[in-house]
Amino acid sequence: xxxxxxxxxxxxxxxxxxxxxxxxxxxxxxxxxxxxxxxxxxxxxxxxxxxxxxxxxxxxxxxxxxxxxxxxxxxxxxxxxxxxxxxxxxxxxxxxxxxxxxxxxxxxxxxxxxxxxxxxxxxxxxxxxxxxxxxxxxxxxxxxxxxxxxxxxxxxxxxxxxxxxxxxxxxxxxxxxxxxxxxxxxxxxxxxxxxxxxxxxxxxxxxxxxxxxxxxxxxxxxxxxxxxxxxxxxxxxxxxxxxxxxxxxxxxxxxxxxxxxxx
Amino acid sequence: xxxxxxxxxxxxxxxxxxxxxxxxxxxxxxxxxxxxxxxxxxxxxxxxxxxxxxxxxxxxxxxxxxxxxxxxxxxxxxxxxxxxxxxxxxxxxxxxxxxxxxxxxxxxxxxxxxxxxxxxxxxxxxxxxxxxxxxxxxxxxxxxxxxxxxxxxxxxxxxxxxxxxxxxxxxxxxxxxxxxxxxxxxxxxxxxxxxxxxxxxxxxxxxxxxxxxxxxxxxxxxxxxxxxxxxxxxxxxxxxxxxxxxxxxxxxxxxxxxxxxxxxxxxxxxxx
Amino acid sequence: xxxxxxxxxxxxxxxxxxxxxxxxxxxxxxxxxxxxxxxxxxxxxxxxxxxxxxxxxxxxxxxxxxxxxxxxxxxxxxxxxxxxxxxxxxxxxxxxxxxxxxxxxxxxxxxxxxxxxxxxxxxxxxxxxxxxxxxxxxxxxxxxxxxxxxxxxxxxxxxxxxxxxxxxxxxxxxxxxxxxxxxxxxxxxxxxxxxxxxxxxxxxxxxxxxxxxxxxxxxxxxxxxxxxxxxxxxxxxxx
Numbered sequence: 001x002x003x004x005x006x007x008x009x010x011x012x013x014x015x016x017x018x019x020x021x022x023x024x025x026x027x028x029x030x031x032x033x034x035x036x037x038x039x040x041x042x043x044x045x046x047x048x049x050x051x052x053x054x055x056x057x058x059x060x061x062x063x064x065x066x067x068x069x070x071x072x073x074x075x076x077x078x079x080x081x082x083x084x085x086x087x088x089x090x091x092x093x094x095x096x097x098x099x100x101x102x103x104x105x106x107x108x109x110x111x112x113x114x115x116x117x118x119x120x121x122x123x124x125x126x127x128x129x130x131x132x133x134x135x136x137x138x139x140x141x142x143x144x145x146x147x148x149x150x151x152x153x154x155x156x157x158x159x160x161x162x163x164x165x166x167x168x169x170x171x172x173x174x175x176x177x178x179x180x181x182x183x184x185x186x187x188x189x190x191x192x193x194x195x196x197x198x199x200x201x202x203x204x205x206x207x208x209x210x211x212x213x214x215x216x217x218x219x220x221x222x223x224x225x226x227x228x229x230x231x232x233x234x235x236x237x238x239x240x241x242x243x244x245x246x247x248x249x250x251x252x253x254x255x256x257x258x259x260x261x262x263x
Numbered sequence: 264x265x266x267x268x269x270x271x272x273x274x275x276x277x278x279x280x281x282x283x284x285x286x287x288x289x290x291x292x293x294x295x296x297x298x299x300x301x302x303x304x305x306x307x308x309x310x311x312x313x314x315x316x317x318x319x320x321x322x323x324x325x326x327x328x329x330x331x332x333x334x335x336x337x338x339x340x341x342x343x344x345x346x347x348x349x350x351x352x353x354x355x356x357x358x359x360x361x362x363x364x365x366x367x368x369x370x371x372x373x374x375x376x377x378x379x380x381x382x383x384x385x386x387x388x389x390x391x392x393x394x395x396x397x398x399x400x401x402x403x404x405x406x407x408x409x410x411x412x413x414x415x416x417x418x419x420x421x422x423x424x425x426x427x428x429x430x431x432x433x434x435x436x437x438x439x440x441x442x443x444x445x446x447x448x449x450x451x452x453x454x455x456x457x458x459x460x461x462x463x464x465x466x467x468x469x470x471x472x473x474x475x476x477x478x479x480x481x482x483x484x485x486x487x488x489x490x491x492x493x494x495x496x497x498x499x500x501x502x503x504x505x506x507x508x509x510x511x512x513x514x515x516x517x518x519x520x521x522x523x524x525x526x527x528x529x530x531x532x533x534x535x
Numbered sequence: 536x537x538x539x540x541x542x543x544x545x546x547x548x549x550x551x552x553x554x555x556x557x558x559x560x561x562x563x564x565x566x567x568x569x570x571x572x573x574x575x576x577x578x579x580x581x582x583x584x585x586x587x588x589x590x591x592x593x594x595x596x597x598x599x600x601x602x603x604x605x606x607x608x609x610x611x612x613x614x615x616x617x618x619x620x621x622x623x624x625x626x627x628x629x630x631x632x633x634x635x636x637x638x639x640x641x642x643x644x645x646x647x648x649x650x651x652x653x654x655x656x657x658x659x660x661x662x663x664x665x666x667x668x669x670x671x672x673x674x675x676x677x678x679x680x681x682x683x684x685x686x687x688x689x690x691x692x693x694x695x696x697x698x699x700x701x702x703x704x705x706x707x708x709x710x711x712x713x714x715x716x717x718x719x720x721x722x723x724x725x726x727x728x729x730x731x732x733x734x735x736x737x738x739x740x741x742x743x744x745x746x747x748x749x750x751x752x753x754x755x756x757x758x759x760x761x762x763x764x765x766x767x768x769x770x771x772x773x774x
Contacts, residue, residue: 046397086315152343152344154342154343154344154345154346155343155344155345155346157343158342158343158345158346159345161519162510162513165517165519166513167510167514169515229509229510233345233510236344236345236348236349237343237345239344243344279582302756330564389668397664397719400685400728401689401713401715401726401728402681402684402685402688402713402728402730403685403688403689404715405681405713406681406682406684406685409679409681412749423719425714425717425718426717426718427716427717427718428714428715428716428720429713429714429715430714430716431712431713431714432711432712432713432714433711433712433713434680434681434684434708434710434711434730435708435710435711435730436680436707436708436709437640437705437706437707437709438676438704438705438706439704439705440676440703440704440705440708440756441703441704441743441753441756442701444555445708448709450710450711451679451680453681453713460563461611463715469720470720484716488718488719488720490720510756
């Protein structure tokens with residue numbers, strides 16, 4: 001029978017890694033969804049679900065988006081489907097029983113025909129890892145869409161270093177999916193309480209023809225974030241069409257003929 | 264006799280003044296400057312004028328060259344597109360402000376200065392743009408000094424001060440030529456040579472915010488790397504007031520070693 | 536593994552090129568012909584040679600070319616190197632030599648010459664006209680091994696095949712060390728570095744050329760139309 005779990009927890013507590021491992025260790029079909037959160041005054045939404053969804057989908061190609069109901073019928077009949085629904089970072093849960101779900105969440109779940117059997121809250125559930133968490137109520141959030149954008153690799157490295165070291169305000173948490181000119185993309189992940197950043201390559205590599213089609217975004221949480229400076233620095237790091245074409249032409253010429261790399 | 268070597272002043276007047284004070288306090292009268300008087304910092308004219316007023320022998324740095332000739336640096340001078348764009352912004356800012364007199368002074372600077380067995384350059388004897396990082400191949404480093412016919416090479420450009428001594432070197436080789444079955448074996452002994460990097464007065468990147476320079480005692484054959492505290496906040500304030508990229512102030516106030524490091528020690532710029 | 540032939544300094548001499556192609560047909564298992572620059576020169580019209588190199592006969596071993604010192608002069612004079620002109624040639628041979636060079640090559644070949652690469656990296660070998668330090672860098676058996684090692688280090692290869700020095704030779708670096716003491720703000724680091732076992736091979740020029748077997752690392756020095764100068768060990772190369 002279908003297992004549906006509802007997961008919640010504050011930013012940076014290790015949910016995404018936990019979800020990836022939980023879904024990966026399940027043998028049968030699986031699905032994932034992050035619910036939209038209600039808006040909060042003074043906070044831009046933590047709309048980084050595209051980052052998480054794309055990262056999870058890259059790692060588990062058979063993963064289904066629970067928002068699309070297209071083949072939910074098949075899954076309902078499948079005995080071992082595993083669904084994880086993640087609450088937005090700005091939604092809270094009370095208690096661990098389905099009744100503890102607040103009315104907004106309940107309505108969203110009903111609309112999607114999802115009936116969670118278990119509710120697990122990071123920070124409260126003793127079985128879940130107790131990662132570092134942030135008091136997100138006091139944090140600003142900044143979300144920048146980077147679809148079709150490609151980074152100069154060394155510039156990305158400089159920008160990320162500056163970002164997590166406070167050049168653009170006190171960043172507590174940074175998460176991103178970034179495209180590189182060699183067709184790869186990286187899942188970049190950082191939290192103030194951890195040493196070092198996580199840079200994990202996606203399995204999928206884009207063909208060297210034009211702009212990448214996958215989703216790309218940067219999401220920040222912190223205090224006194226200097227959004228304008230972040231934007232203008234990003235602008236200085238992104239490749240224009242000519243430079244991208246130069247990289248891609250080189251890749252195209254290398255593909256059929258691995259012979260003769262130029263000096 | 265002890266002499267001081269300073270480099271990469273980068274229009275940071277507070278830092279230059281503090282370093283010159285430190286040198287004066289030690290009674291050192293001979294100072295050599297390895298260039299990059301301008302760029303990044305907020306006081307290009309003031310720094311050039313101070314160096315002129317003190318009559319400090321100076322060789323030309325890559326920033327000084329660019330201010331005279333217009334942007335001339337090849338792409339390899341910058342480790343990233345971001346660094347290049349910021350560099351260009353800082354260049355245009357300084358180029359608009361530098362006086363004709365100061366520009367003429369920079370244009371007249373020699374590429375190298377030689378005093379007996381000592382050679383003074385900005386980057387390397389090959390190019391103002393070449394980085395002689397401490398980790399570069401020991402043999403390649405020795406080649407730079409040896410080809411320049413010097414015993415000690417004083418350089419800057421990397422913003423990280425160090426003293427590197429290359430000694431007890433030898434190379435064994437076998438020569439084969441046509442028309443003979445015999446290959447000739449030989450071993451050559453390499454000379455002892457030294458590279459002294461003076462670090463940076465105006466934009467230190469060695470891990471803290473102190474200005475750095477070196478003192479070389481020719482008689483005792485000793486090199487001391489000096490660190491000098493200065494009013495970093497004052498320069499940072501001026502950077503922001505002058506409308507230069509704020510990240511320059513941030514970088515200065517942290518002394519980050521990482522920032523815009525060129526990591527290709529063996530790369531040589533091929534532009535003429 | 537097949538063998539390579541490396542030639543340089545044809546200076547527009549189609550007859551010499553045909554002679555070398557003919558020689559190579561009588562050699563076993565040559566599958567690559569690398570032309571390390573100086574296809575052109577001021578002394579004769581180079582168009583026929585360039586036509587043949589660009590459009591090989593069916594029986595030819597297809598040449599892979601890099602540009603050399605003479606191509607660099609021509610390309611600079613034609614404006615392919617920014618503001619630079621053929622200053623090196625002007626300084627050494629005067630204005631007349633520049634004019635002769637310009638007249639020796641039809642302008643229709645210039646874009647093709649401009650498309651040539653600076654060098655090739657094949658396996659752990661660099662194949663270039665001179666060195667990455669300079670297109671005019673003349674490496675010979677007399678060059679300091681410190682400089683040879685530097686040229687190898689710049690390209691990070693184990694074997695550097697070079698032509699500009701003009702001579703046929705192989706210098707094998709077989710051993711040696713150096714002590715490096717670095718003092719910085721973190722303290723003193725001492726290290727002992729060994730000379731990497733690497734080689735610089737001068738391939739010769741014009742009639743003198745070189746065969747190389749990457750599988751066995753054997754080098755054979757040849758003379759066009761004649762017997763190999765290393766006749767006693769022909770086919771064995773140098774151990």
